[in-house]
Amino acid sequence: QKEVEQNSGPLSVPEGAIASLNCTYSDRGSQSFFWYRQYSGKSPELIMFIYSNGDKEDGRFTAQLNKASQYVSLLIRDSQPSDSATYLCAVNQGGKLIFGQGTELSVKP
């Protein structure tokens, strides 16, 4: 079982829709969770981080954490073509940041 799992996609949504990206993790002791966006050929860019159960909102982005279910998600409201990228979930496990393989998002005009 992979430590941090994401659907690789591609996930395709129409412009203006809500994109929902999901991530599960194996270590119940994990305490910090991150979402990065990576455009093709570029470096990962931090979008959100969340430490507590519940929702955290920042503009069009909402991170949701459910530690009991070992599940973290990222919602992107009013999706734009410029949101098309790979989204990486990262979880702190054992003092190290473990990344999922990423979900490719395509927003169609």
Added chain:
Amino acid sequence: NAGVTQTPKFQVLKTGQSMTLQCAQDMNHNSMYWYRQDPGMGLRLIYYSASEGTTDKGEVPNGYNVSRLNKREFSLRLESAAPSQTSVYFCASSENSPHQPQHFGDGTRLSIL
């Protein structure tokens, strides 16, 4: 403010050659990291340095060495390059522990023939 700077951006090596990838950050961060990214594999931690003077192995340390030269600089060395080390290498830094967000450099694209 440059953030995290990596050099070189591209490099082609022959099998058996050695080279050092350089990383410097200007954010006064204590912790620094080296990752490699391969298609379908996500980012994998090679080595990290929680603070100046300390280094620790990550998931995939074999074939690599690191040096935390000072608080700003963290280098990654390939002593005898192998084709399996063809990858994109990213350096990152964070204020302290991995509980805090990491900021990435632009990456080094390394090909080993």
